[in-house]
Structures are given as structure tokens and as C-alpha cells.
Amino acid sequence: MAPLIPDIIAPEYNYLIALIVGIGFGFALEQAGFSSTRKLVGLFYGYDFTVLRVFFTAGITAMTGVLILSHLELLNTDIIFVNPTFLPSALTGGVIMGLGFVIGGFCPGTSACAAAIGKLDGWAFILGATLGIFSFGEFYPLLKDFYLMDAQGPVLIYEKLGINRISFALIMTFIALFAFFATGIIEDKVNKRPVSLLGGNPKNKVLAAAIPVLLVLLVMVTPSRKEFVMSKLEAKAASGECKPDLIDADKLAFELTNNYYKYNVIDVRSPEEYEKFHIATAINIPLDDLHSTAYRQLLNQRIRTNVFYGASTQQAKQACLIARYHGNQTSLALEQTATQFQETFYGEITISDDPSKQEKTVANFRQKAAEKMTEIEENLASREKPVKKKMTRVQGGCS
Amino acid sequence: MDHSNKFMNPYLAGVLLGFVLLVTIYVTGRGLGASGAMKSVAVSAVQKAAPEHFEETAYYQNYAADHPDGPMKSWLVFEMLGVLVGAFLSGALAGRLGLKLEKGPGVQNTTRIIGAILGGFLFGFGSQLGRGCTSGSALSGMAVMSFGGIMTMLAIFGGAYAFAWFFRKLWIKG
Numbered sequence: 001m002a003p004l005i006p007d008i009i010a011p012e013y014n015y016l017i018a019l020i021v022g023i024g025f026g027f028a029l030e031q032a033g034f035s036s037t038r039k040l041v042g043l044f045y046g047y048d049f050t051v052l053r054v055f056f057t058a059g060i061t062a063m064t065g066v067l068i069l070s071h072l073e074l075l076n077t078d079i080i081f082v083n084p085t086f087l088p089s090a091l092t093g094g095v096i097m098g099l100g101f102v103i104g105g106f107c108p109g110t111s112a113c114a115a116a117i118g119k120l121d122g123w124a125f126i127l128g129a130t131l132g133i134f135s136f137g138e139f140y141p142l143l144k145d146f147y148l149m150d151a152q153g154p155v156l157i158y159e160k161l162g163i164n165r166i167s168f169a170l171i172m173t174f175i176a177l178f179a180f181f182a183t184g185i186i187e188d189k190v191n192k193r194p195v196s197l198l199g200g201n202p203k204n205k206v207l208a209a210a211i212p213v214l215l216v217l218l219v220m221v222t223p224s225r226k227e228f229v230m231s232k233l234e235a236k237a238a239s240g241e242c243k244p245d246l247i248d249a250d251k252l253a254f255e256l257t258n259n260y261y262k263y264n265v266i267d268v269r270s271p272e273e274y275e276k277f278h279i280a281t282a283i284n285i286p287l288d289d290l291h292s293t294a295y296r297q298l299l300n301q302r303i304r305t306n307v308f309y310g311a312s313t314q315q316a317k318q319a320c321l322i323a324r325y326h327g328n329q330t331s332l333a334l335e336q337t338a339t340q341f342q343e344t345f346y347g348e349i350t351i352s353d354d355p356s357k358q359e360k361t362v363a364n365f366r367q368k369a370a371e372k373m374t375e376i377e378e379n380l381a382s383r384e385k386p387v388k389k390k391m392t393r394v395q396g397g398c399s
Numbered sequence: 400m401d402h403s404n405k406f407m408n409p410y411l412a413g414v415l416l417g418f419v420l421l422v423t424i425y426v427t428g429r430g431l432g433a434s435g436a437m438k439s440v441a442v443s444a445v446q447k448a449a450p451e452h453f454e455e456t457a458y459y460q461n462y463a464a465d466h467p468d469g470p471m472k473s474w475l476v477f478e479m480l481g482v483l484v485g486a487f488l489s490g491a492l493a494g495r496l497g498l499k500l501e502k503g504p505g506v507q508n509t510t511r512i513i514g515a516i517l518g519g520f521l522f523g524f525g526s527q528l529g530r531g532c533t534s535g536s537a538l539s540g541m542a543v544m545s546f547g548g549i550m551t552m553l554a555i556f557g558g559a560y561a562f563a564w565f566f567r568k569l570w571i572k573g
Contacts, residue, residue, distance in 0.1 A: 003428030015477045022481020024419040030489035032412035044563035057413020062542035065421035081429040085547030093529020098558020104518015107533040109433035116483040117490030121515040128519020134441040136527035140458035155546040394428030
């Protein structure tokens with residue numbers, strides 16, 4: 001799952017990639033006309049709204065793209081860089097930047113584009129920006145408290161607004177389309193041209209506007225990949241086509257006490273539940289994470305049979321089906337729940353007053369098995385646990 | 400028709416820019432940026448010119464801690480080198496290369512240069528306070544729906560509109 005760096009593409013290539021995307025970035029900005037200062041400030045005087053069009057279109061494109069990639073589980077949005085929120089400094093800094101924009105006629109990225117094609121004002125702006133950054137560094141001790149005030153971390157706007165991600169994307173798309181429409185009218189008025197609402201080719205314009213809306217709606221109505229796989233599996237299980245094989249608690253205990261190394265016992269409950277009690281030798285992979293490619297190898301070990309158990313038999317069966325879906329045909333599901341297993345072996349073993357021989361044997365077996373399993377678990381305490389991959393957020397932003 | 404007017408359709412350019420940003424996020428997990436590269440230049444200038452001061456100042460030391468290979472060995476510096484190359488290519492293809500000074504009607508050259516330096520100064524200062532500029536904070540922030548990024552974006556454009564009237568003589572007639 002993306003981001004491709006550092007797992008799929010080595011971090012050593014990061015600078016090369018920076019250079020390549022930079023070329024694309026510079027090319028797109030310059031093609032859009034962002035190397036022209038008069039075109040840029042046109043936004044603030046109403047004679048040219050190119051900046052708004054390019055900027056909003058780019059934002060919506062990238063946002064929708066991120067949404068689609070994460071919906072298809074191709075991009076892990078939990079680890080991509082999200083600018084942290086420090087509201088006082090963000091707003092003050094923003095207003096100062098706005099002032100700089102109308103006085104200098106550029107922003108840093110566009111000034112570089114202008115400089116690249118030989119605009120002297122672009123170079124002057126870069127010089128100024130570098131000095132401005134330098135002076136911030138010099139005044140940092142005075143500004144530090146304000147700079148770090150109200151740290152909220154990487155908050156997402158839809159969380160703040162209390163709506164879901166897709167609704168926000170849809171709202172944003174409509175705002176953009178409305179802005180394109182309204183600024184078209186303003187631009188014509190300011191330039192004293194006849195107002196042409198859908199001038200050019202109206203059919204194409206409507207079509208172009210419909211594409212982002214449709215894409216977002218598509219994400220909204222289609223199930224995510226995980227949901228899709230699960231529903232498919234459940235349908236198969238319901239039709240009896242794919243029945244998970246079950247293993248009984250006593251049988252599992254017997255196998256564990258005799259040849260535990262042939263089994264890969266997996267607890268699919270939450271880590272907290274796992275901590276409280278787990279069957280000897282069991283490792284913990286919560287059901288929600290079982291789809292992750294990180295565990296694919298672990299689940300497909302030829303010499304070991306997977307045994308899944310959970311808080312309910314249903315959970316264990318589901319896990320078993322997921323493993324099957326990913327190619328493991330020998331997986332088993334424990335018939336009993338984790339709690340039942342615990343009670344059977346570690347709870348009080350009650351025998352009736354006049355026990356039959358079989359009853360005695362079972363009780364005896366369970367007692368011995370419990371001891372043995374505890375022993376095995378203790379001996380294995382230091383064995384390899386599934387590699388907890390530490391996912392850290394990517395560092396980014398302008399610092 | 401004047402060659403220099405042939406800009407790409409803004410919506411098409413926007414989609415192109417959006418895809419560049421999307422690819423960046425997909426590959427590296429981070430967004431685009433611009434002011435950060437200028438910060439690298441500023442920090443390394445301080446390091447060269449006043450090494451003692453560099454060692455003493457917390458702000459530069461924080462930066463040095465994040466960039467152990469030196470201030471210029473930063474992702475954004477390489478990205479900005481790319482921007483210069485990309486913009487140059489685009490300008491060359493469209494016939495827009497040449498030493499020029501663009502300004503509003505009736506504005507003197509010195510006024511424009513001073514304005515650009517002063518505006519740049521403010522933008523640079525503000526980008527540090529706001530943790531990113533139009534690229535790193537506003538555009539990339541919008542793509543990942545960052546609350547802080549979108550608030551900075553609103554402040555930049557809101558601020559620019561609020562101040563635009565006072566500086567209209569720099570850009571428009573009358």
C-alpha cells in the first residue's frame with residue numbers, strides 16, 4: 001500500500017523523486033501562467049481569476065484522487081503527512097502572507113517559476129522571501145510562544161466539522177464549481193465584456209463539471225475493498241460453498257500439548273482482550289487488520305496450520321474465510337470462543353459426585369493440558385511475535 | 400497573436416497540477432512545497448556567514464536536527480530545483496524566456512523591485528509563522544483535508560483581498 005516510500009521505493013530515491021515531481025510542478029505552474037505577476041494578482045482585482053481556477057481545480061483533483069486511492073485501499077491515509085494545526089499562528093501567518101501577496105505579486109512557488117524564465121521581479125521576491133525567513137529565525141525567541149500556541153496536531157477538517165470525509169469532498173467540489181461560475185461573471189464585468197455564462201461549448205463545460213461530482217458520488221455509493229471482500233465471503237459462506245473447518249477446544253489443546261509447532265494460533269480479538277487472556281502460543285492479529293498484506297506471509301506457512309479464534313465463533317469463521325480468500329486452504333476455526341476455552345481449561349473443573357470413567361479422563365486431560373499449555377507459553381514467551389510494523393507519519397510541509 | 404498569451408487552459412493546468420500533487424502524495428506520502436527551499440538557503444547562509452550564531456540559535460539548531468546532512472540536503476531543495484527546470488522548459492516551449500520586469504501600468508521599475516522584495520519578505524516571514532505557504536500549506540493541505548492547511552489558505556486569500564484595495568495603484572490604473 002502506498003505511499004511507495006519507504007517500503008516499495010527505497011528512501012534513497014526520495015531526492016530524485018523530489019526533482020522529478022518538482023519539474024512537473026514547475027511545468028504545470030508556468031503553463032498555467034503563474035510566472036506572470038499580473039495574472040496572479042488579477043485574482044484580487046477581479047480582472048483575471050486564473051489563479052482561482054487552477055488552484056481550486058488542482059486541489060479538488062488531488063483531494064478526489066486521495067479519496068479514491070484510499071477507498072481502493074491503495075493509499076494509507078493514516079500515515080501521509082497532514083499539516084498540523086496551530087490556529088493562531090496559521091491565521092496570522094496567512095494574513096501576513098496575503099499582504100505579501102498583494103505587495104510582491106507572487107507566492108514562493110510562483111516566484112521561482114517567474115525567476116526561472118528570467119523575470120527579475122521573481123528573483124527580487126525570492127531574495128525578499130529568504131530575508132523574511134531569516135528574520136523569522138532571528139526573532140524566533142520572541143515569537144516562539146505564539147508560534148507554538150494551541151497545538152492541535154494533524155486535525156482533519158471534516159472531523160472538525162463533524163461530517164464524513166466523502167461529504168466534505170462533495171461540498172468542496174460544489175463550492176469550487178460555484179466559484180468557477182461566479183468568478184466567470186465577475187471577470188467579464190470587470191473587463192467590461194458581455195457576460196457569457198456558458199460561452200464556448202456549454203455541453204463540454206457541464207460534462208467537465210459533472211466528472212468530479214460523479215467520481216465523489218461513486219466513492220460514496222460503492223463499498224470499500226474490505227467491505228467488498230467480506231460481503232463476497234459471507235455470501236459464499238451462507239451458500240455453503242465455502243465452509244470453514246472447525247476444530248474443537250479439546251482437540252486443539254491436545255494438539256498444542258503434543259505438537260504446538262505445527263500450529264499457528266491466531267487471536268483475532270482486540271489487543272486488550274488478547275492481553276487479558278489468550279490461548280497458549282497464540283499471536284494477536286485483530287480481525288480488521290487481517291486483510292493487511294503485512295500478514296500475508298505469516299498466514300501462508302506451509303508447515304503450520306492456522307487456527308483462528310475470537311470472541312465469537314462467527315469471528316473465528318470470518319477470519320478463517322479471510323485466510324482462505326488470501327490463498328490458505330488449511331485454516332481452521334475454533335468452535336469455542338476464547339472465554340469458553342479459558343473456562344474449560346483454566347476455570348474450575350467440576351466433576352459430579354459419581355464420575356464416570358470418561359468424565360474422569362476428560363477432567364484429568366484438561367488439567368494436564370492446562371499445565372502443559374502454561375508451560376509451553378512460558379517457554380515461548382520470548383519467541384518472535386508478528387512484526388509490529390511501526391507506521392510513522394511521513395514528515396512534510398515547509399519546514 | 401502574442402506568443403506570451405498562450406497559457407494552458409486553466410482547468411487543464413489545474414488537473415495537471417493536481418495530478419502532480421497526487422503522484423507526490425502517492426509516492427512519498429507528503430505534499431509539495433516551496434518556501435521550505437528558501438528556508439534551506441537562508442539557514443545555510445547563516446551557517447556559512449556566522450557559524451557561531453548558527454550554533455547558538457535554537458531555531459537553526461532545530462532545523463539542523465531535522466536535516467542532519469546539512470541544510471541544503473532537503474527534499475524541498477531538490478523539488479525546487481525541479482521547479483526551476485520545469486518552469487524553464489515550459490517557458491522555453493511557449494517562448495516566454497527573457498529578462499523582464501513585469502509590473503502594473505505606470506509603475507516605476509524601482510517601485511516594482513522594492514515591492515517584490517518587501518512582499519517576498521512578508522511572505523517569507525508569514526510562511527514560517529504559518530508553517531507553509533500557498534504550496535505546502537494551502538494546496539497540499541487541501542488535498543489531504545488538513546484543517547490547519549485550509550485555514551491558512553483562507554487567511555492568505557482573505558488577507559490578500561482585505562489589503563488589495565490599499566495597493567491597487569501597484570497593479571491597476573486609476
